[in-house]
Amino acid sequence: MSELSERSTALHQLSARELSAAYAAQDLSPVDVAEAVIERIQEREPVLNAMYRFDPQDILEQARLSEKRWATGTARGALDGVPATVKENVARAGIPMPSGTALPNPKVPTCNAPITNRILEAGAVILGSTTMPDWGMLSSGVSSLHGISRNAWNPAWTTGGSSAGAGAAAAAGYGPLHVGTDIGGSIRLPGGWQGLATLKPSAGLIPLDVPYLGRAAGPMGRSVDDIALFMTILAQPDVRDYTARPYPTQDWQSTISSVSGLNVALHTDANAGSTVEPEILAAVHNVAALFADAGANVKTLDPFITQEMLDRLDGFWRTRSWADYRELSAENQAKVLDYIVRWCTIGSTFDSADTIRNFGAIDQMQQATIAATAEFDLVISPVSPMSAFPAEQPMPVVDPLATMSHIAFTVPYNMSGQPAATVNCGFTSDGKPIGVQLSGPVGADAAVLRAARWYENNRPASASPLWNTLD
Template sequence: MEHSMSAQSSESLCHLNATDLVAGYRRGDFSPVEVLDAVLSRTERLNPRFNMFFHIAQESARQEALVSERRWKEGQPLGLLDGVPVSIKDSIAMKGAPMQVGSRALRKIVSAQDAPPAARLREAGAVLFAKTTMPDHGMFGSGVSTAFGVTRNPWNPAFNTGGSSSGAGAALAAGLGALSVGTDIAGSVRFPASLCGLASLKPTHGLVPHLPVVAVREAGPMARSARDLAAMLHVLAGTDKRDYGSFPALAAGVPGWREPKGLRVGLLLDVGYGNKAEPAVVAAVRNAAETLARAGAQVEEMSALLNVDVLVPLAQMSATTMLARFEAMSQEQRDLSYLPLLEFAERARRLTALDYQAAIQAVDVAKAEVVRATAAYDYVLAPVVNKVNWAAESNAPDDDDIYRLTSYCGMFNQTGQPVGCVCAGFDERGLPIGMQIIGQRFDDRGVMQLAEQYEALRGFDMQWPECQ
């Protein structure tokens, strides 16, 4: 395999999706080494401006690419992602790479082993080339971090990437790696997918093992197309004995491919609490619903999801978790911690044990109502966030109450339902607008199928930013 790509064609390799890369490897059009070199060269040019990565595993990635190239030459690839460059979120352990969870208060610890997502990718031959930036402790839906600074959106660097998988979103939009793994506890693979024009999946809880185990957090694939999500989920899913909550991967072919025709689709524009979506967001999601209706789906607009402000008890629970984390730190670490997060955690100090139990109960009641309200539909379409975007340096559109950013997303972590995100359009500034596709538990493949079908029907092709 000759390594003679021109500078222009080398740069174009960075914009190929994972499925296109694998097809090219199979034909012998280019090699994993050529692709990695192109990605590393583009990373060197763009990372200082957009701040996607805090660690580049250049030497180990090059070795992985060389071994992958040999497998392809011998006609013995390991799987669907052999030779595909993939980045990993800061909070996911990757052997030999540092982990800081976005906080300057925590020293960089070099991971001694791979967490399950990194392990599954490595076993499939993927080339793990970088760790992505994130906000402190993953507690903000933005790209602002005390450890790494501000991560900027390749569509327009004045705007936010969303978070907490902020570096992953920026990297994919900029053509730095075909795939990335994020994590999601209240929208953290969906916010950056929405703000950066990507596809992502928050899987059914337990389908993708992760450490440490958190009852409402999932590791999820992020990509430039819904088709790539399916290949990545196939690799990530399955039992890992280190995660006691993980279950076997869903059986191949279940469910079978379903066309939009006849699907029962709910259109959820009002969750009943938080800030309602602005007109541009509503218009994009409504237009997507109409697109699926023209393809034969039975679309019905839903009433408000809940009649209580569930963000209040959810915030109480999260604040309590963060307060306990800060109490375990030294005073020096607390002094280095992000002040808005410290202030958020301090809300929990005046809560009693009975208050905390009441918050848990209120969320449990809301979970049952969400499951009931969505049970009549195969899938539900909804906004990801109430705003198209906001300033790169801000934690949220409304800095006075950052938790309200999760209004459209958070409850589906609580119920464990799979949720895909796809780009549903752009506003007048050319900024992407994402849409959630919410499915029933264990129907992850169905969610991804509908996402892929919608991408084929939506009437526009993604013209990714050149980032000159």
């Protein structure tokens, strides 16, 4: 291996905090890091297919400007020069936003989303946009535009979705910081299936320029420390998000040495969707046992949503996508992924009263979730009831007529607006990562991340991803 290759391998593995410290000490240049990460992307992209837009020259120009700022004492903060990606549905001025579909003439935004602005204002280097499946309505990396994005642990496995490329990029070492979006698990599912630390934040905490019920954007990375550092810039108010709440300032950098006294719930029966696989169930129970052994007050949380709620929510989403699909010409309808067509066409069968009842599932799920979890500081649950499935499958259950049976643990927190993080907590017998979800009260995002960081620092070695094995 050449000296350059050895250096590149080392650099693309560095965390955001390690890079920041190295820049401040003049031990590393953002240009060196950018070159290393570009090399990494070029090496893995032919298989992983995680990037929608990737311009090495633009990356290097951003890195040169950062290098100059660090050299002249004008760095914009800890993330200046640190590589990052954003999902393709996060607006970047002048960059098309096809939302994973092969439809012609995708929207080209004239201005950046709040997230993009915050990243650029902090001086971070945007590596490009990451892939997603059609309209973000699949929990995989299958797209009519991009083809198939693949898992960095094993390309035969799904990335998860809809933040498919973001998950693969984070796991593969395309820099330390990545942004995904989530309406039912789209940050946490790729996180769980690729061993990542992620956060679906409280509703409106990270501002969006296109907000709607349940939608959130959040950080994805290899460690809780990195995503907590990322939150220092992402969780800044922006008037364009007209749904945002006036959250108090949160302390993203502090840690806890003990979880003694925390009121913790263990939730492993969703009462909806698929049954949790035995290896996943055992891994999540082990997380709860670790908290209990450290002094947390752990209780079992009974089911609080119903299959009808999940069915009706799925029905509402089908109708919403059908409304978009039916406006397309016959020629363009033929370009949408067949699975999505079959899935959303069911939405045409609901009358107006059905649609109102289906929409009402959002309120029902929100009320049930907040009421059930109100007495707890933290809820421990699986991310998904199943492990990663084949990359070519659009969904874990291949029948588009079936309800989304894999989101019963994740989607309640989209509807309730509560924060939910993921951390890797083990591996299946065939080596697939297993994620645990840690959720908390609305506005307790930093506290949830402190608990997640505590678990990450105290979990057994067998539950810790060995990222250097992906090289």
